Every structure is written in C-alpha cells, then in structure tokens.
Amino acid sequence: MLDGTLLELPALRHTPAGIAVQEMVIGHESQQQENGAPRRVLANVKAVSVGTQAIAMGGLQLGQALRVHGFLAAASQRYPDRLVLHIDEYELLN
C-alpha cells in the first residue's frame, strides 16, 4: 500500500491486443522510523494500471491525493532493478 500525490499522468495507451495501459508517477512523502529514529521519506514511484481501471485512472487530475494497493515488478527484463508498482486497487484521498 502507498499513499501519494499524482505527479505525472501521460496519455493512456493500448497494447497491441487493445488492452488499456495508464502509466503514472506517484509522489510519496512520509515520516518513518528507522533504527529507532524518525526519518523523512520521499520517493517518486513509477506506477501502472491496466484494463478498465486504467481508463478510470486516466481521468484523474495531477495533484490528486490517492492510496494505491498493488505489487512491485521490474520495469522490464532488461532492467530488473527498476521497479514499477502495478496498481490493483486505488482510492482517492481528497
């Protein structure tokens, strides 16, 4: 689960098989505990939504606060250490 703000929302695209794909970047900012001390956390998380959910997310506005649930996967086999969050579910926070 990740809370954040929609920073980037490029145009919706489709796979050769016609499946809708919406890529985005979610800006995450929080305070966490690490080694017993508070720590400010920042991260710009590349994320993707596929299918009917992609079409719905395509209508969101930049700056939208949202919570997303999903799984981490490599951006591609060529770059196994570049991570993309695949969104299963999302909810708007404002």
Place this chain on the structure above:
Amino acid sequence: MLDGTLLELPALRHTPAGIAVQEMVIGHESQQQENGAPRRVLANVKAVSVGTQAIAMGGLQLGQALRVHGFLAAASQRYPDRLVLHIDEYELLN
C-alpha cells in the same frame, strides 16, 4: 512485505556517525493477478538495513530465502525515482 532470495550482499559499511549499514539486492519472483489474468512477476529489489539489524543481516548467505517488511524510499534526492526498500523486520524462509 516482500518475499525473495538474497542475490547480492556487499560488505557492511558504516556512516560517518558509526551507524552500521547493510545494502543488498533481493530477487523477487511471484505470480500475480493483473486485469483478471495471471502474470509472472520478477524484480531485483535494492534494499538496505540500518543499525543492529544491519549487522545481523550481514551474516546471511547468498541464496537465503527471506521475507522482509519495510518502506520504499528514493535512493537519493538526486534520483527520486530509484527506489530502495528500507527493511524494518525480516524473517528467514528456509
């Protein structure tokens, strides 16, 4: 939470303040559902442990299966989209 296998475990290092830091790469492989279809997921996740836990994790063996809990953060302010998993807790799976 992430399940995976320890792929890389460079030498333990210390911050200028003397805090132990253990970086690592965890190979994650799973089957997930996306847009109603099963999907094989691969990811090499850069991770870090800090303090006493770092020293404990420094003793692990490559190939060790483990489950880790923590939070995602940018690798640095310069690269806000490169993600590192900061490990709060871990458990061995074999």
